[in-house]
Amino acid sequence: MTEAEKKQLDEQGYVVLEGFIDAEWLRALRARVEELYELEGENAGHEFRPEPFARRLANLVDKGEVFEQVVSDPRLLVFVSHVLGGSLKLSSLNARSTNPHAPESQPLHCDMGVLPDDTGAKVCNSVWLLDDFTLENGATRVVPGSHLWGRLPAQSVRAPKAPHAGEVVLTAPAGSVILYNAHIWHGGTANSTARHRRALHAFYVRRDLPQQQWQAMCLRAETQKRMEPLMRYLLALDDPMNDKLCAEGSGQSGFLR
Numbered sequence: 001m002t003e004a005e006k007k008q009l010d011e012q013g014y015v016v017l018e019g020f021i022d023a024e025w026l027r028a029l030r031a032r033v034e035e036l037y038e039l040e041g042e043n044a045g046h047e048f049r050p051e052p053f054a055r056r057l058a059n060l061v062d063k064g065e066v067f068e069q070v071v072s073d074p075r076l077l078v079f080v081s082h083v084l085g086g087s088l089k090l091s092s093l094n095a096r097s098t099n100p101h102a103p104e105s106q107p108l109h110c111d112m113g114v115l116p117d118d119t120g121a122k123v124c125n126s127v128w129l130l131d132d133f134t135l136e137n138g139a140t141r142v143v144p145g146s147h148l149w150g151r152l153p154a155q156s157v158r159a160p161k162a163p164h165a166g167e168v169v170l171t172a173p174a175g176s177v178i179l180y181n182a183h184i185w186h187g188g189t190a191n192s193t194a195r196h197r198r199a200l201h202a203f204y205v206r207r208d209l210p211q212q213q214w215q216a217m218c219l220r221a222e223t224q225k226r227m228e229p230l231m232r233y234l235l236a237l238d239d240p241m242n243d244k245l246c247a248e249g250s251g252q253s254g255f256l257r
């Protein structure tokens with residue numbers, strides 16, 4: 001992380017990392033995501049929650065080795081660790097694809113609807129661009145600096161789906177990664193094109209909070225068995241405190257909704 005990136009992340013709350021995913025990896029990610037949408041059909045994303053005007057996939061660490069590289073990329077973890085003060089684990093890995101002609105933006109929100117506490121940020125998200133993000137096709141919008149305001153948009157904005165005076169729509173080529181302090185006010189925008197806008201969300205949380213998808217519960221035994229120590233740590237597979245937090249939060253389903 002350069003000093004300029006650090007300053008941008010601290011003050012604005014996000015960075016855009018262009019050229020992060022090489023061409024071959026991007027092809028493999030797109031191919032597996034499309035295969036999963038096809039395989040899962042109407043059930044796609046059911047483990048998490050349906051969303052109007054978007055296709056979703058959830059629990060992706062369990063659905064292809066190509067995704068393990070996404071959540072454990074050391075180039076990304078440096079940024080995540082900076083945001084979360086060195087205490088991190090994966091919360092979930094999902095895909096979100098804004099439908100063609102999706103008529104409206106998501107409401108501005110902070111992930112998990114939480115505010116930072118005295119220790120600092122609790123949540124950090126990364127959006128992996130499988131398609132170009134443009135002003136027309138549903139690129140993510142953020143309100144720079146809002147991660148520092150200590151307020152949720154739901155409490156402070158009258159029309160959270162409407163454009164916000166301070167927002168920036170983050171356009172970037174496919175293969176980029178957008179990393180943000182997930183207390184920043186943000187959301188997907190409308191898609192006026194005839195094509196899907198596809199992305200992965202690799203979402204991290206501080207280790208004293210529950211995972212959105214309790215990995216020890218959601219991953220099949222065969223997936224867990226092949227995980228090396230770094231992945232086990234990142235997924236909190238051998239972490240009794242995580243098990244307790246997740247059991248309290250999500251119960252037997254393993255999914256916090």
Ligand SMILES: O=C(O)CCC(=O)C(=O)O
Binds near residue numbers: 106
């Ligand atoms: O996919 C995007 O552009 C952002 C989505 C998002 O913020 C969410 O689903 O919580």
